[in-house]
Amino acid sequence: MPIALVWFRNDLRLADNPALRAALDGGYTPLPLYIHAPEEEFPWAPGAASLAWRHQSLAALDADLRQRGTHLRLFHGPSLAILQAVVAASGAEAVFWNRRYEPAIEQRDTGIKQALRAQGLRVESFNGSLMFEPWAVQTKQGGPFKVFTPFWRAASAQWRNEPLWEAPAALAEADTGPAGVPLAALGLLPTPRWDMPFWSDWTPGEAGAHAALEVFIDGALHGYADSRDRPDQVGTSRLSPHLHFGEIAPWRLAAAIQSARSAASAAGVDAWLRELGWREFAHHLLHHFPQSAQHNFNPAFDRFAWANLREETLERWRTGRTGVPIVDAGLRELLATGWMHNRVRMIVGSYLTKHMRAHWLEGARWFWDTLVDADLANNTLGWQWVAGTGADAAPYFRVFNPVTQATRFDPDARYITRWVPELAKLPTALRFAPWTDPAVAARLAPDYPAHPLVDLASGRDAALGAYRTLRASR
Structure with missing residues (x-):
């Protein structure tokens, strides 16, 4: 049987996989491969947490393939050059993959498709996501x-x-072509292994x-x-x-x-x-609107008075030391699990972009590096929405009050207490805003910041003032 390369990307499954199905329906023996080429995704090369997930997911996919009689071949380097080398070494007649929609990847894949077709190969891509x-x-x-x-x-x-299309029970091995490299050679896992606690909460694959x-x-x-x-x-x-x-x-x-x-x-x-x-x-x-991954969807905000924050200030936000319990809880959950609850993402994002007036890209880049579900489309939409700069965005004057949000959605402060345990000795009502009783907070939670990084009232007023200035300048 002729061979077809099935290029796995963000479609790490066998069931409902249009590229794999096309190879089988076309009478080909699939040669499954994955290419790690993060430099081709600039300026949004995969973040550390998502790379750690990808390592686990690739291992699971390879195990699933081996159960069916074949295996996943792994490569690291330029995608087009590797595909061409594998085609030449294996004698493959076709290349199939499922589409990705990030701007850099769309442009890259168009060039790859043109180059491979020019060589006389059958090349097709599909909607798999x-x-x-x-x-x-x-x-x-x-x-x-x-x-x-x-x-x-x-x-x-x-x-x-x-x-629905179920995973095939067996797959023939394409016993030709380069072997590729071991999974560890892709360098997806962090050093040291700070990701280890993630896998008690998640099972990739x-x-x-x-x-x-x-x-x-x-x-x-x-x-x-x-x-x-x-x-x-x-x-x-x-x-x-x-x-x-x-x-x-x-x-x-x-x-x-x-x-x-x-x-x-x-x-x-x-x-x-x-x-x-x-x-x-x-x-x-x-x-x-591919420019929206890097630039304000609403160009009026190019003139907005974003704050020029010091690195140490941003680091306090990143590590959950802002002094605002619900914000700190979310950011600590993120560091501990690679994930943050969606409601808390909005609260955390609002505090950064409204109270602190940091540009939304500061938050987008941090989430990109620390979320196991970091997705460029979702990340861009979410941050531009909460900052008020995007399509269908929350109005800029909608500034989430983190204390109000916490009392509404975490009424017993269980979430806060789990991730900010130094507040556990405070009365429940005080865990939402410990600065309102500084004497009790100093005695029962001495290791927690005495004051918010940015005062809620003054931060909100400053943000609204900057917004009024922007509107007046139009």
């Missing part, structure tokens, strides 16, 4: 959407349940993704509409890293969630599907 490709949903005028609600209305009208889906359907889905904003509860799906790395297809998730609909879970099902819609919207925006 989205319900709707970014160009498939358009306004009535034929342009991109900039507001979520009409985007999701138009996308939902196109919704078609994709047929296709099996881990399916297990996480089952846990969600059996548990948090039923109360998702109400509990997804509660960081003190297990109320979210925690599927985001599995989705980002393509360990499970979004259409399989959607089908499973929809099949779990009942009178008790209907609100949760609808709320979760809408969150999946936000992911689609993020990729839609990044494709049509």
Whole structure:
């Protein structure tokens, strides 16, 4: 049988994998390979936490392939040169992959496709990661959407349940071509291994993704509409890293969630599907507005008076030493687990971009390096939304009050106490804002900052003042 390279990227699964299926349907023996080329993703080369996840996920994919009779070949270097070398050494006649939508990758892949086709190869790419490709949903005028609600209305009208495709029980080995390098040679794991605690919370890989889906359907889905904003509860799906790395297809998730609909879970099902819609919207925006990953979507904010913060000030925010408990809890959860609850992401982001008036890129870059689910489209949309600079953004004058947010969504301070344990001896009401009783805080929580890094009232006033100045300059 002729050989086809199946180039795995952010589609680290066997079920519902269009590139793998195309190779098999075309009568080819698949030669699975992965190429680590972070320099080709500049200026958003993968961050440290996501690299650690990728190491685990690649190991899981290789194990799944070996159970079926083949294995994953790993390479490190320029993608086009490696593909050409493997084609030459193996005699492959085709190359298949699933598309990625980051601007640098889209441009790279276009060049690779042209070069390989010029060599006479069959080269095809497929949608393996989205319900709707970014160009498939358009306004009535034929342009991109900039507001979520009409985007999701138009996308939902196109919704078609994709047929599911199960992983093949066996795969023939392409017994030719270069062996590649060991997984450790890719250098994905950090030194020292600060990521080790992550894996008590996460199981990367296709099996881990399916297990996480089952846990969600059996548990948090039923109360998702109400509990997804509660960081003190297990109320979210925690599927985001599995989705980002393509360990499970979004259409399989959607089908499973929809099949779990009942009178008790209907609100949760609808709320979760809408969150999946936000992911689609993020990729839609990044494709049509690729500059938004680096620049304000709303160019008016190029004139905004962002604060020029000292590195030590930013470091206190990054490490959860701002003196604002809910903010510090979120940032410490991030460092300990590689993940942060979405409601807390908004609170943490608002404090950085509004109270501290740091440019949203400061937060985007930190999340990019520390989140296991770091996704360029979602990260860009989230930070520009909370900063008020993006498409369909929160109005700039919407400044989250972290104390109000904490008392509403963590009413017993359980989340705060878990991640900021030095506040555990304080009365519960004081854990939200310990600076309001400095004598008690100094006695019972002496190791916690006595005052917020930026006072909430004055920080809010300064941010709104800068916003008024911006509006007046138009």
